[in-house]
Amino acid sequence: MKTLILLLAMLMGSLLYSQNSAENTGNITVNVPNAQTDEGAVLFALYSEDNFLQGKPVYSAYSEITDGKATGIFENVPSGTYSIVFFHDENNNKKMDFDENGMPLENYATSGETASYGPPNWDESNFIYDGSDRLFEIRF
Numbered sequence: 001m002k003t004l005i006l007l008l009a010m011l012m013g014s015l016l017y018s019q020n021s022a023e024n025t026g027n028i029t030v031n032v033p034n035a036q037t038d039e040g041a042v043l044f045a046l047y048s049e050d051n052f053l054q055g056k057p058v059y060s061a062y063s064e065i066t067d068g069k070a071t072g073i074f075e076n077v078p079s080g081t082y083s084i085v086f087f088h089d090e091n092n093n094k095k096m097d098f099d100e101n102g103m104p105l106e107n108y109a110t111s112g113e114t115a116s117y118g119p120p121n122w123d124e125s126n127f128i129y130d131g132s133d134r135l136f137e138i139r140f
Helices: 002-023
Strands: 025-032 041-047 059-064 070-078 080-089 108-110 126-129 134-137
Touching: 025 041, 025 080, 041 070, 070 080
Parallel strands: 025 134
Antiparallel strands: 025 070, 041 059, 041 080, 059 070, 080 108, 080 126
16 A cells, blocks of 8 residues: 555656646747848857857747848747847848857847847846746847
């Protein structure tokens, strides 16, 4: 009988744990209201601290631009600490373009509260995500 009760308790615990894990994922939506033109697209990247601006992001999204507006959606994102970085890929070459001095030729932005000069910075752009659906409006 003890064994049966113990097995039942373990089963209930694992069911509760799996339900709790499933509840901690959601969608992160990013609205960009101010693209200068409708040419090209906006490419979105969601990074963790481990891979911030280093290779492939944890999640990525793509959006065409209509009337200067674009929306990127990252689906089924687990809770954690992330940073959003995006840019207006005006020539659709799927990469950020720079001049010979290293200055960006295409507009970009991050999820940070401050608009600093220079490349995106993890400390200024990260946010804690609790797994519930979240909406950002970020301007270039």
